[in-house]
Structure formats: C-alpha cells, structure tokens
Amino acid sequence: MAPWHLVVALLTLPGLINASKITETLNTPSLVKAISNLTEAIRQPCGSRESTENEHIQELKKAIKALEDRDSDSCKPPFFRLGNDCLYVNLLTKKNWKDSRLLCRAFGGDLAIPTDLTKLINYLRKTTAWNDRFWLGASDIEREGDWRWVNGSRMNRPEWWTAGEPNNAGNGEDCIDIELEYLPLLFDTNCEQSFYCVCQDTKH
Template sequence: MLAPRTVLLALTVACGALADTPAASDVPGYFLNMLMWNGEASERYHGSPLVPAVLAAASSTVAATACPAPFFPVMSQCFWTSTSYKLSWDDARSFCQQMGGDLAEPLYLTALMVHLQNHYPAGKEFHLGASDLEKEGNWTYLSGRPVDPRGWMAGEPNDPAHDQNCLNFCFQGCRASYPPLNDQYCHREKNFVCEFFVA
C-alpha cells in the first residue's frame, strides 16, 4: 500500500498537469511546498485562498499539456534538460533555440526541482532564461517577466563586481537547496534547461 505522502504527491503533480488557470495551477504549488519544504520556504503559499483555487481546479476539464519529443511536461510547461554536457549561457540559449524553444522560464520552481531531483539526483547547476544584462540588478526572464525575488537563495543575488549576470538554478551542490536561484557568470559552462513554449 502506497504511503499517503506518495499518493498526495502523485495527485498534486497530476492536478498541475490539468490546471489551466492561475488559481487552479497554484494548488499543486501549494501542496508541493507543504510536502517538500517547511518554514519560511513555503510561507508564501500559506496565505493563499485555497478554497476558490481547489474549486477552480476541480472544475477544470482541459487535457494535460502535450509536449513534443524530446520535451517533457512539468505542470503546464514543457522542458528539456542537458545533463551530459555543459555550455555557456549564450551557447545554451542558442542550443535551445535550435530545438525550437529557448532557455527555460519556470513558473513553478519547486515542481521543476522535484523532477530534476528525481531524474538527476547528483548535484547539478542549470542555466535558466533570465539575466540582469540589460540593467544591473533588474532580473527578468527573456519574455520580460520579472524573476520572483522569493526564489533566490539566502544572500543572493550577490554581485559586487557586477559580472554575475545570468540566472542559475542549483540544488544539492550549492550552499542551500531551496530556494534554488543563484546569480552566476554567463561564460561559465553549466548544464541548462530548455523550454518549448506551448501555444
């Protein structure tokens, strides 16, 4: 018999794949944080009005996200990860574009971390599609969406020389495992995450 925690995690991920509204898709994020993290790391979810979100999720009838191979679904997004070789941020972006996507802009950092930890348990660092190259200290994704400041590791971003300008997603090898965001040198060759943007 499966443990209740395992069942709840499976239902949470399945719910995320079916959700198509911001309120509905926040429900899996809430439960993933409750399952994975304690204290301040999940505090932002505790104040969410869950009942309307649960009702919205329950009424959702859309199909799960369909990702073209070799991309895989995480919640409502499609990702592909490079783990066998490493590239600079610029080269990683070019690689992702040649796959028909771009460097990833994850909406749900916890959900992506769960997937990466399940498939790549060794310590990893991944380039993501955000930087402050246009304006120092103004961290935005390639789409223009701002990076959520609650996603940074404690003490990050820390860039006194103004030369750590690319976003790095890091776990199980960094100073902290959650939150996972870190500012990194763009020229450093790292693994990376590509995203295929579903219309």
C-alpha cells in the first residue's frame, strides 16, 4: 500500500489515528503534524471547527502531495537516478545484446535509452574500469541502417556516434555499445559479443 493510501485509510477511521505509529511508518514529520492538527480540529465542538478543519485539510493535502512527489522522484532498486533516468549498470556478468536485454527485463526494465549520454559516460568512467564496454538499448537488427531504440522509436542522435561509426564492419554490427577505452561515444558492434550493460526502468 502506498503511504498516502495508508494516510487516507487512517483518516476514514479517526478513532484509529495514532501519530506516533504514523511517524514510525512514514517518517514524515510534516505529514504527521498535519494529521495531528486535523485530528485536533475534528475534536473541537461542531460550529466552531469548520474553518480550522478546512485549513488543516489543505495542510494535509499539501503534505500528501509532497510525499507523492518524493516517491515519484525515487527509482525502484536496483535502479538509481541519474538526471531524468532510472538506470542500473550491470557489472555482474557479461552477456550478448539479446541476453543483456533479457537481464534488464528480469529487473522490470529494458536496455537503456539514456536521456543524457555525457552524464552516463561520466558516471561509468568514475565507477567502472577504463576499458569496460556496455550495451545500450538500440540496434539496426530489423533493417540495416535503420537504428531504433528498444521502444521502437528512431535513434535520431547523429552526434552520439563515434567518428566513422556506425560502419557495420564485416557486415555484422547491429547493436550499440559504449566503449570507454576509446572516444566516449557510441559504436555499432557485433551483437554476439559479451559486454556489461546499462538497464533502465522506463516506468520512471
């Protein structure tokens, strides 16, 4: 149950409101204060309490909104926030592109479609080995030269390619990877090679 649903459930049963229990569960002082104020207002005699009650309901709504904003900004583990994206960098096992995609899907995501390639590369350079390679979520498997992200959209970022890429070397390079050893941009590479990968939770 999402925290705000818990709050709403508690508010429908005023006799059960217990500020210390809510503090323990949610650890959000502003929300607890709003609930306490509203509870106090409800206890006042009818007639004198209406305006105070409305004020406290507004206060409560604001606190719940703040809680919702906090939750919508967070990424579900193992994903972490990097700019606008919820990403997961798999450094446990190297797999080919298709199996890397399955791995990302097992976590509830897919191979990454990064919003900010520079930010991602800076992160990888700080946290991984200098010559690591990572699959991303784009390929021209369906039609040579027609680069598509895994969500089906056209990969329209010509500035993200390393100079001379994509070159479909050996007539067999249909998947995109980052190669930190070289210029920190994208390469087309044989999809059967085994690399680490960057996954993304596309629900965030």
